[in-house]
Amino acid sequence: MMTKGKVSVILPVYNGESYLLETLESIRAQTYRPIELIIVNDGSVDSSRDICLEWINKVALEIEVRFFDNFLNLGVCNALRKSCEAATGEFIAQIGHDDVWKPNHLLDLVDSLNSSPNAVASFSNVEYINGHGEEIKIKIFDHKLINSLTQYKLFARLLSGNVLCAPGSLFRARNYRSEFWGLQNERLQDHRLWMHLLLEGEFILSDTVSVSYRVHQNNLSSAHVMQLQGQLEFFELHQKIMFSDKLFQIFDDLYIDYIMFEEFITAIYDSVLQVEEYFPPLRYNLMVWLEKVQERYPLSSCVTRLRSSLLCSLGAIRKSLLISKSDVSIAACAKRNSPFLVPVDSKLDHKLFQFLVETGWFRDGRGIDPVGSSRDDFFVIASKEEFDGLRKDENISTLASRRRMILASDRDDVLVGDQCIIPIKKEKIGHNQLDQIFRFIEGARMVY
Structure with a gap:
């Protein structure tokens, strides 16, 4: 059993007066040594400060404790940065003032991390308790x-939201930098830390359930x-x-194994799209990011395809078409949010309709009632x-x-007006003709 290396507990x-003493006692009860405890009282207006000072006096001979007292409430991000800057341990563990560790928590996490030299952080499993300390059936992480x-x-998955519990973690101090928390980052400081650490190395999971994460009215309402x-x-x-130099260094390393590179890029793309409705500007950030990736890896068909698909979903169909023309190796594939094409004429050549759908620029709209449908796409x-x-x-x-209305006729070209008239023979529809069709569609979408 390896127990070397000081742990700095922040x-x-x-x-936090309601639960603080229970938290402090769970730290005191840790079987792992050596540890140091760094407390930042962030401008509390209740009895938290007195509870801390009284407890520190009681355990002075058992645990090395450093206490910082902010006159103003400067936020949890500031408190985390300050405590980590003061840390002298080989490992850093964090805990909230309302959470509880089981006695072997630090021991299990240190052993797990010591057994995996390539890992930068270890995690325990989590149970959930209410304000009375009773276990509850809920899943947050x-x-x-x-x-x-x-x-x-895992890095890509975290781009769609945090699934990791801070008081259930331990990370190597040598892999940490203060900017990993961000500045005045009051909601997602842990989330951001995980993302940075995953660019440094792997995470591992201990088999034990050694942290009780408290769920009560205060932390639910603030969310x-x-x-x-x-x-x-x-x-x-x-x-x-996404724009960090460290991430692009990893891309450079993975590009040698193009399959891994493609899988990683696609996983990031899919993960961001899962949460685009949560905050729509994320999709525009993704668009700019894909362009930067394309500039760095211009021969990547995967990136070209993803850029084209994303722009189509944003309504920029003509630009999407322009991008797709730059790489002839890209096979036809369905584009996100491309318009439905609804055939209403039994005399229409089925081959033309099928051809337009198979290009990937239209979705099969058979079954949609163009009169009674409330949809406009x-x-x-x-x-x-x-x-x-x-x-x-x-x-x-x-x-x-x-x-x-898109109308098929004996014309050899496309005529755009109140209707879009296109060649009835699919052999006469190429990139130039599609560009004119998309000009009509983009114009119609802007007006209606």
């Missing part, structure tokens, strides 16, 4: 992902109140991490002959006025 405190995902897949701040910090996290395709015969039909007239 404990930020703000108005998912530490099983540490074992089920590779280092880089809702600080939603906007969380969104802004999440956006900042994406910018800082479709275009109707019919022969011009059929359309001319039904001009006076109220439903057809409405679709035409909304610029939803």
Whole structure:
């Protein structure tokens, strides 16, 4: 059993009088030594300061304790940075003022980390308790992902949200830098730390359940109140991490094994898209990031395909087409949020409709009622002959006025007006013709 290396335990405190003593006693009860405890009282206005000082006097001969007292509440991020700067241990563990460790918590995590030289952080499993210390059936974190995902897949997964519990972690001090917390990062400081550490090395999971994470009204209500701040910090996290030199150094190393490179890029792309609705600017950050990746790896068909698909989903279909033309090796594939194409004419050549769908620029809209449907992401395709015969039909007239009609004729080119007239022979539709069709679609989307 390896027990070498001091552990620096960091404990930020703000108005934690209800549970603070229980937390302190769980630190005192740790079987692992040597440890140092660094407490930052962050401007508490309750009895937290007195509780800390009284407890420190009691354990002075047992544990090395350093106490910092902020006159003002400067935020948990500041407290974490200050305590880590003061840490002298080989390992750093953090705990909240309302959480509880089991006696072997630090011992198990140090042993796990010492057994894995390539790992930079170890985690225990977590149980959840309420304000009365009673175990409750709830799941907030998912530490099983540490074992089920590779280092880089876990990194990508964390771009869609945090699943790791801070008081259940221990990391090597040598892999840490103060900027890993961010500045005034009050909602996602731990999340950002994990992302940076995963760029340094692997995470490992201990088999034990050694931390009790407390869930009570105070920490639930604050999550809702600080939603906007969380969104802004999440956006900042994406910018800082995705554009970091360290990440691109890893890409350089992986590019030798192109399959791993492609899988990592795609995993990041998919993960960001899972949370784009949470804060829509994330998709534009992803767009700029993909362009930077493309500039660095211009021969990557994977990146070209992802850029084209994303731009199509953002409504920039013509730019999406332009990008796809730069790499002829890209096979036709479905584009996210591409418009539905709805055939309404039995006389229309089925091959033309099938061809347009198979290009990936349209989705099969058979089954959509163009009259009764409430959706607006479709275009109707019919022969011009059929359309001319039904001009006076109220439903057809409405679709035409909304610029939803794509008409096939004997023309050799595309004519864009209130309707979009295209060649009926699929052999006459190439990139230039698609560009004109997409000009019509983009214009219709802007007006309606």
